[in-house]
Amino acid sequence: MIPRQPIAPPKRVMLYPREDGPAAYGAATQAAMWLHERGVGVVVDQRVHARSGTNGLELPAATVGVPLDQIPSDVDLMVALGGDGTLLRASRWVADMGVPVVGVNLGDLGFLSAYGREQLVDVLRDAIEGRLNWEPRLRMGVEVRRDGELFATETAVNDVYIKHGQIPRLLRLATRVGDHELASYKADGLIVSTPLGSTAYNLAAGGPIVAPGTEVFTITPICPHSLTLRPVVVSAHDGVTVTWEGPTQGVSDGYLTADGAWKITLQLGDEIKMRAAAKPLRLVPAKASVFEVLGAKMGWSGSGLA
Known part of the structure; x- marks a missing residue:
């Protein structure tokens, strides 16, 4: 059972609408007016x-x-x-502050949002009446070391992936889990995802769906050269280290992306270290279980949802 913590009725709420969605702007207008009428402060970007x-x-x-x-x-x-992308972008700004995040899904799929497009007033009422609860969701701390020195840091909620750039050549990515060598992947790239991110790029690349609340990372190669290279699930607390080792001849490029929102260009020899972040995301989960959501969203049999 994932521990849940109650959220006190908020005095100030930040609204984060999707940047390019007219439906989100309409929802933001409705939410801001509803909250304002009840004496709750509203903040936006x-x-x-x-x-x-x-x-x-x-x-x-x-x-x-x-x-x-x-x-x-x-x-x-x-x-x-x-949608899920909006929730992830919103969470990047407040997770370190310990501010809970709740999503209202205005898109089509939406694994992460607790409420649907017709439930905007419901979530606001639940919030001010103290009926919301949050659950911790594992985040990933990322360090990039270049020539032995710390070059860049970031925190990911969903996933990190290393991928070739405009020149499509197989990368050679030496990967360790803790102090143990895992594999030297020859692939278009490599995805390392949290349980929250397991239903995103990881799933599209053939990786497993991981239940929320688990403290693991999933390592999934992107189009590996060998079919024997399969996704692997490891303890997030052991940490994952990936070193870009090749190709060393000819022209090649690569980059690192976190949550699809942060990107840097890599150089040969760069070392990427990923481990459990100190602070989790405080997420208001869907009322249905992850398995019910999967059944409804993906058309699996046995779902009790419409």
């Missing part, structure tokens, strides 16, 4: 705030716009209005 009055977005005058890297410490709840 300053770029969203600047668009008020256009594209169906009409924010109350009391709505505050802030830069995403300067979110006030008194924000109690983040509400993501969009």
Whole structure:
């Protein structure tokens, strides 16, 4: 059983609508007005705030716009209005602050959102009446070392992948789990995902679906040269280290991406270290179990959902 923690009725809510979705702007307008009428403060990204009055977005005058890297410490709840990608982008800004995140799915699939497009008022009412709870979701701390020195750091909620760039050559990626050699992958790339991210790129690449609440990473090669190279599930606390070792001849390029939102160009010899992050994401989960969601969303038999 994953431990759940109650969320106190929020005094200040941040709304995070999908950037390019008119449906999300309409939902943000409705949510901001509903909260404002009940005395709850509303915060949005300053770029969203600047668009008020256009594209169906009409924010109350009391709505505050802030830069995403300067979110006030008194924000109690983040509400993501969009699909899974929107929820992931929202969570990147508040996870380290310990702010719970709840998603309202305005897209088609949506594994992560607790509420659907017709339940916007329901989630807001549940929030102010203290009926929301959060569960911890494992995040991944990422370090890139170049020539023995720390070059870059990031934290991922969903996944990290290493992939060839515009020149499609097989990469050679030496991979360790803890202190043990795992494999030298020859592949188009490699995905390392959290349980939350197991239903994303990992699933599309043939990796397993991993139940939430588990403390594991899944390592999945992208189009490996050998069919014997299969996805592997390992303890997140052991850590995964990947070194880009080749090809050493000819022209080749590669890059590293975290959650599809952060990207750097790699150099041969770069070492990428991934391990469990110190702070989890505080996510309001769907009321249905992950298995019921999978049954409904993917058409598996035995689902009790419509």
